[in-house]
Amino acid sequence: MSSPRDTLLRKFAADLGLDPAEAIVAVPKYEPTVEHDGQLFVSGQIPRLRGEVAVVGRIGAETDIEAGRQAARLCVVRALMAVRQSAGTLERVQRVLRMNVYLRCAAEFAALSEVADAASEILYAVFKPDGGHTRTTVGVLQLPKNAAVELDLLVALRPPERSYSTF
Amino acid sequence: MSSPRDTLLRKFAADLGLDPAEAIVAVPKYEPTVEHDGQLFVSGQIPRLRGEVAVVGRIGAETDIEAGRQAARLCVVRALMAVRQSAGTLERVQRVLRMNVYLRCAAEFAALSEVADAASEILYAVFKPDGGHTRTTVGVLQLPKNAAVELDLLVALRPPERSYSTF
Amino acid sequence: MSSPRDTLLRKFAADLGLDPAEAIVAVPKYEPTVEHDGQLFVSGQIPRLRGEVAVVGRIGAETDIEAGRQAARLCVVRALMAVRQSAGTLERVQRVLRMNVYLRCAAEFAALSEVADAASEILYAVFKPDGGHTRTTVGVLQLPKNAAVELDLLVALRPPERSYSTF
Numbered sequence: 001m002s003s004p005r006d007t008l009l010r011k012f013a014a015d016l017g018l019d020p021a022e023a024i025v026a027v028p029k030y031e032p033t034v035e036h037d038g039q040l041f042v043s044g045q046i047p048r049l050r051g052e053v054a055v056v057g058r059i060g061a062e063t064d065i066e067a068g069r070q071a072a073r074l075c076v077v078r079a080l081m082a083v084r085q086s087a088g089t090l091e092r093v094q095r096v097l098r099m100n101v102y103l104r105c106a107a108e109f110a111a112l113s114e115v116a117d118a119a120s121e122i123l124y125a126v127f128k129p130d131g132g133h134t135r136t137t138v139g140v141l142q143l144p145k146n147a148a149v150e151l152d153l154l155v156a157l158r159p160p161e162r163s164y165s166t167f
Numbered sequence: 168m169s170s171p172r173d174t175l176l177r178k179f180a181a182d183l184g185l186d187p188a189e190a191i192v193a194v195p196k197y198e199p200t201v202e203h204d205g206q207l208f209v210s211g212q213i214p215r216l217r218g219e220v221a222v223v224g225r226i227g228a229e230t231d232i233e234a235g236r237q238a239a240r241l242c243v244v245r246a247l248m249a250v251r252q253s254a255g256t257l258e259r260v261q262r263v264l265r266m267n268v269y270l271r272c273a274a275e276f277a278a279l280s281e282v283a284d285a286a287s288e289i290l291y292a293v294f295k296p297d298g299g300h301t302r303t304t305v306g307v308l309q310l311p312k313n314a315a316v317e318l319d320l321l322v323a324l325r326p327p328e329r330s331y332s333t334f
Numbered sequence: 335m336s337s338p339r340d341t342l343l344r345k346f347a348a349d350l351g352l353d354p355a356e357a358i359v360a361v362p363k364y365e366p367t368v369e370h371d372g373q374l375f376v377s378g379q380i381p382r383l384r385g386e387v388a389v390v391g392r393i394g395a396e397t398d399i400e401a402g403r404q405a406a407r408l409c410v411v412r413a414l415m416a417v418r419q420s421a422g423t424l425e426r427v428q429r430v431l432r433m434n435v436y437l438r439c440a441a442e443f444a445a446l447s448e449v450a451d452a453a454s455e456i457l458y459a460v461f462k463p464d465g466g467h468t469r470t471t472v473g474v475l476q477l478p479k480n481a482a483v484e485l486d487l488l489v490a491l492r493p494p495e496r497s498y499s500t501f
Contacts, residue, residue, distance in 0.1 A: 029280075029287040030302040034264055036323045037205060038371060041265050044303030097368055098375050102305045105476050112478045113363075120363040135364040136378030136486045138436045139476025142272050142306025144279045152303045156370045196447075196454040197469040201431055203490045204372060208432050211470030269472045309439050309473025311446045319470045 005090035008126050012077050016070075017049055024082040033086040039097070040155050042082050046147035047074035056146040060109030063148055068103065069118035071149040076119035079153045080126065087157055094156040096123055096133035102150045105139040112137045119151060172257035175293050179244050183237070184216055191249040200253040206264070207322050209249050213314035214241035223313040227276030230315055235270065236285035238316040243286035246320045247293065254324055261323040263290055263300035269317045272306040279304045286318060339424035342460050346411050350404070351383055358416040367420040373431070374489050376416050380481035381408035390480040394443030397482055402437065403452035405483040410453035413487045414460065421491055428490040430457055430467035436484045439473040446471045453485060 002010070013020040024032045024045075034041045047054045047070075055071035057063040076099070084090050101116040116137040124131035143150045169177070180187040191199045191212075201208045214221045214237075222238035224230040243266070251257050268283040270276075283304040291298035310317045336344070347354040358366045358379075368375045381388045381404075389405035391397040410433070418424050435450040450471040458465035477484045 027280075029284040029291070030266075031299040032301070034262060034299060034301050036262055036264055039264075041301040041321075043301040044305075095368060095370055097370055097373075099364075100303065102303075103476075107475055109476060110478070110480045112476065117363040124363070132365040132368060134366075134368050134375040134377040134486070136434065136436075136484065137478055138378075138474045138484060140305045141274055141308045141475045142270075142276060142279065144277070144304055146277045150303065150305060152301070194447075196451040196458070197433075198466040199468070201429060201466060201468050203429055203431055206431075208468040210468040211472075267470065269470075307472045308441055308475045309437075309443060309446065311444070311471055313444045317470065317472060319468070 003089050003091045005126050006084060009077065009080050009084060009090060012122060013081065016074055016077055018074070018077060024078060024085055032082040035086060035157065038157055040083060040086060040157050042079045042153040044150045044152045045075040045078040046144055046150050047071040048078065049074060053145045053147050055148040057148055058104050058106045059115060059148055060106035065111060065115060068115040068148055072101065072115055072119040072151065073122060075149050075151045076122050079151065083153070083155055088160065090126065092157045092160065093127060094158050095130060096127065097154045097156055098134045099123070100152050101135065101137040102140045102143060103137065104143045104148050109139065112139055115149070170256050170258045172293050173251060176244065176247050176251060176257060179289055180248065183241055183244055185241070185244060189248070191245060191252055199249040202253060202324065205324055207250060207253060207324050209246045209320040211317045211319045212242040212245040213311055213317050214238040215245065216241060220312045220314050222315040224315055225271050225273045226282060226315055227273035232278060232282060235282040235315055239268065239282055239286040239318065240289060242316050242318045243289050246318065250322055255327065257293065259324045259327065260294060261325050262297060263294060264321045264323055265301045266290070267319050268302065268304040269307045269310060270304065271310045271315050276306065279306055282316070337423050337425045339460055340418060343411065343414050343418060343424060346456055347415065350408055350411055352408070352411060356415070358412060358419055366416040369420060369491065372491055374417060374420060374491050376413045376487040378484045378486045379409045379412040380478055380484050381405040382412065383408060387479045387481050389482040391482055392438050392440045393449060393482055394440035399445060399449060402449040402482055406435065406449055406453040406485065407456060409483050409485045410456050413485065417489060422494065424460065426491045426494065427461060428492050429464060430461065431488045431490055432468045433457070434486050435469065435471040436474050436477060437471065438477045438482050443473065446473055
C-alpha cells in the first residue's frame with residue numbers, strides 16, 4: 001500500500017533514529033505546514049530526535065561537520081514527514097521549489113555547502129529523478145534551542161485526487 | 168465601515184504607539200509590497216516607531232526578551248499595515264502563508280521562539296480562526312539600522328471584488 | 335535580435351568583468367533555478383568571478399562597503415543570468431517578487447541597506463519601469479566560501495510563447 005517515496009522516507013527516518021510514525025506536531029503559535037493553491041509551505045525544522053534537539057552548538061566549534069550533516073538530514077527528513085502528514089503521501093509532491101538552510105557555525109567555518117548537501121542528497125534520493133530544487137545556505141549566529149541546523153521547504157503539490165479530475 | 172480585522176489592526180497599532188494612518192512608505196530602492204497571482208509579498212519590516220527604530224541592540228545583551236517581543240509586535244503590525252494599504256482591507260487576506268523572523272541576539276541567547284511568538288500571537292488574533300501560518304526563526308549577527316528584529320510576510324489574497332466575479 | 339533587457343544585462347555583466355556567455359552551471363547537489371506555475375526560483379548566488387569568489391570577508395572589517403556593493407552587483411547579475419538561461423530571455427520576466435540579501439558583515443556594521451541597494455538599483459535599471467520588488471536584508475555570521483554577499487530571487491514569468499496564446 002505504501003508508495004515508493006513514502007517507503008524511502010520511512011527508511012531514512014528509521015536510519016536516523018526517528019520514529020516514522022511520529023507526528024510533526026502543531027506547535028502552539030504556528031503550523032508545521034500551510035497549503036495554498038498547489039504550494040505547500042513547511043515551517044523551519046530543527047534536528048529534534050526523541051523529544052530533544054539532537055545536534056546543538058556551532059559547527060566547526062562545539063560540533064563538527066559530520067554532526068552538522070547528520071543534523072541537516074534530521075531536519076530534511078522531519079520536513080518531509082510534515083509534507084507527508086499534510087499531503088497524505090509524498091507521491092503528491094510535484095517538485096521541491098526551494099530549501100533554505102540555516103547553519104549555526106563558527107565565524108571562520110566556510111564549508112557551509114558541504115553541510116547543506118547532506119539534506120539535498122536526501123531530496124534527490126526520495127524524489128528521483130525529480131529531486132532538483134533551489135537552495136540558499138547561510139551561516140547564522142543562533143538558532144532556536146541552540147540547534148546546529150534549521151531548514152524550511154516549499155514544495156509544489158499535485159491535486160489530491162487526480163483520478164477524479166476532468167481537466 | 169471598518170471591517171473587524173481592520174479594526175483590530177488599528178487597535179494593535181495604537182496600543183504599540185504606532186499611528187494607524189501612517190503610510191508604510193515606498194523606500195527609494197524597493198517596494199513595501201508586491202502582489203502577483205493571489206500572493207502578496209511584504210518586504211522585511213523593522214520596528215520603526217515615529218520615524219525611529221524603537222528597539223535596537225542584541226536581544227539577550229543590550230536589550231532583553233520583553234523588548235524583543237515588543238519589537239516583534241511592531242514589525243508584524245507594520246507588515247499588516249502594509250498589507251492593508253496594498254490590499255485595501257485585511258478582509259482580503261485568505262491565509263498567511265509564511266513569516267520569516269530574524270532576531271539580532273547575543274551568541275548564547277536560545278529563546279528565539281519566545282520572541283517570535285509575540286508576532287505569531289498577533290497573526291492569530293487578527294485572522295482568527297484562520298491565523299495559522301508557517302514560520303522560520305533565526306538569530307542573525309546584524310540587521311538594518313541595528314534593529315533588534317526584522318520580519319517579512321507572504322500572504323494569500325482573495326480577488327479584490329469577489330461580488331463581481333462570475334466564476 | 336537581442337532584447338533591450340538582455341542587452342542591458344550583458345552590459346552590466348561585462349562592466350563587472352563577468353563573461354555574459356558564462357553558464358550558471360548546475361551544481362551537483364541543487365539547481366540554479368526551478369520554474370513552476372509562472373514562478374521562477376533562483377538559488378542563492380555568491381559573487382563568483384572567473385571561477386573565484388571575488389569578494390570575501392566581513393563588510394566593515396576585512397572588506398569595505400564599496401566592495402560589498404560590488405559583490406551585491408555581481409550576485410544579482412549572476413542571478414539574472416540564471417533567469418535568462420532558464421527563461422530564454424529576460425523579456426519573460428513579469429515581475430521580481432522578492433529578493434533576499436544576506437551580508438557577511440562586522441558585528442557593528444549597520445549600513446546593510448546601502449549595500450543591498452546596489453543590487454536593487456540593477457533590478458530597477460533592467461526591468462524599468464517595472465523593477466519594483468520586495469526585499470529582506472540581514473547580516474549573517476558566515477556565507478559559503480567566505481563570500482561577503484549572497485542573494486536569491488523569486489520572479490514571476492510570462493508564458494514562453496505568448497503569441498500562440500488563445501486566452
